[in-house]
Amino acid sequence: MKNKIVVALGGNALGNSPKEQLELVKNTAKPIVDLIEEGNQVIIAHGNGPQVGMINLSMETASRCNSKTPEMPFPECGAMSQGYIGYHLQNAIREELLNRNLEMQVATVVTQVIVDKNDDAFNNPTKPIGAFYSEEEAKRLEIEKGYVMKEDAGRGYRRVVPSPIPIDVAEKEIVKTLVDNNHIVITVGGGGIPVIKENNSLIGVPAVIDKDFASEKIAEILDADYLIILTAVEKVAINFGKENEKWLDTLTVDEANAYIEEGHFAPGSMLPKVQAAVKFASSKKGRKALITSLEKAAKGIKGETGTLIMD
Ligand SMILES: Nc1ncnc2c1ncn2[C@@H]1O[C@H](COP(=O)(O)OP(=O)(O)O)[C@@H](O)[C@H]1O
Ligand SMILES: NC(=O)OP(=O)(O)O
Numbered sequence: 636m637k638n639k640i641v642v643a644l645g646g647n648a649l650g651n652s653p654k655e656q657l658e659l660v661k662n663t664a665k666p667i668v669d670l671i672e673e674g675n676q677v678i679i680a681h682g683n684g685p686q687v688g689m690i691n692l693s694m695e696t697a698s699r700c701n702s703k704t705p706e707m708p709f710p711e712c713g714a715m716s717q718g719y720i721g722y723h724l725q726n727a728i729r730e731e732l733l734n735r736n737l738e739m740q741v742a743t744v745v746t747q748v749i750v751d752k753n754d755d756a757f758n759n760p761t762k763p764i765g766a767f768y769s770e771e772e773a774k775r776l777e778i779e780k781g782y783v784m785k786e787d788a789g790r791g792y793r794r795v796v797p798s799p800i801p802i803d804v805a806e807k808e809i810v811k812t813l814v815d816n817n818h819i820v821i822t823v824g825g826g827g828i829p830v831i832k833e834n835n836s837l838i839g840v841p842a843v844i845d846k847d848f849a850s851e852k853i854a855e856i857l858d859a860d861y862l863i864i865l866t867a868v869e870k871v872a873i874n875f876g877k878e879n880e881k882w883l884d885t886l887t888v889d890e891a892n893a894y895i896e897e898g899h900f901a902p903g904s905m906l907p908k909v910q911a912a913v914k915f916a917s918s919k920k921g922r923k924a925l926i927t928s929l930e931k932a933a934k935g936i937k938g939e940t941g942t943l944i945m946d
Pocket of ligand 1: 644645646647682865866867868870871872873874875899900901903904905906
């Protein structure tokens, strides 16, 4: 076995509708199976911002229009998004493995991630979910539905929900056992279903954990060598979008922290990726994080592209 790698998939790996997702995951499966074929042990995590927003809005609209449709609590919407995305991803990976005559099994674990009920995030929603709206539509939604709407990295307005820090992964021992037995696991989907611990109970809370932080958490738990965060850009930049933009090949933890301080990474998009990468790279000697695009994942792990973050 070469490396144990946790791969965190960003929004561009999944699309915005079931039809789009079913097509896109075929491409997503290829670089993942490339890594597996090269002898790496791969654990997959993914986002769910657009999907959990879509499910929540659909259920809310249906229950308002039809008394036979029950109200769906937000954590249950998160669980639905894990199942829906995991179902498409695991089938795409399964098919790609079979096409290459690789005899491995893949499954999604419905994963709960424990958060602190007193996390400040519950008083300050920051995580964008669902579709993008114009400023006018956003104002209307705030009044009509009581949503909190915020501008998302120059792309339009989205609903924001609390995004607490992941503390632990409830199903970690099961995930570990599956990984140790050479199975491919999709876990902490959408950052995991956020739950708080009350005695012997795990109770779902209305929030969306950042998948970059949840991926980092499971990577530490599984003692992974690499955390690979796949997104729409091949590398991380400083002065992003400006005339003096500079794409980075490597970043030390100290450099990354200095650039974070200087505000080079947009909150809600690149900032959590760099923060998660820094946390992983500084958690144990030899651990490395890579931020690159889905298409460049295989080249990235060979050290040919992407931004490598190490201590
Ligand atoms: N400093 C930066 N370097 C590179 N990309 C950046 C930077 N700041 C913001 N971005 C933007 O962040 C995006 C990735 O965030 P996002 O789309 O939210 O991630 P995800 O793939 O997890 O859905 C990039 O596609 C890019 O447009
Ligand atoms: N849960 C989460 O981080 O989703 P996105 O990656 O879609 O924002």
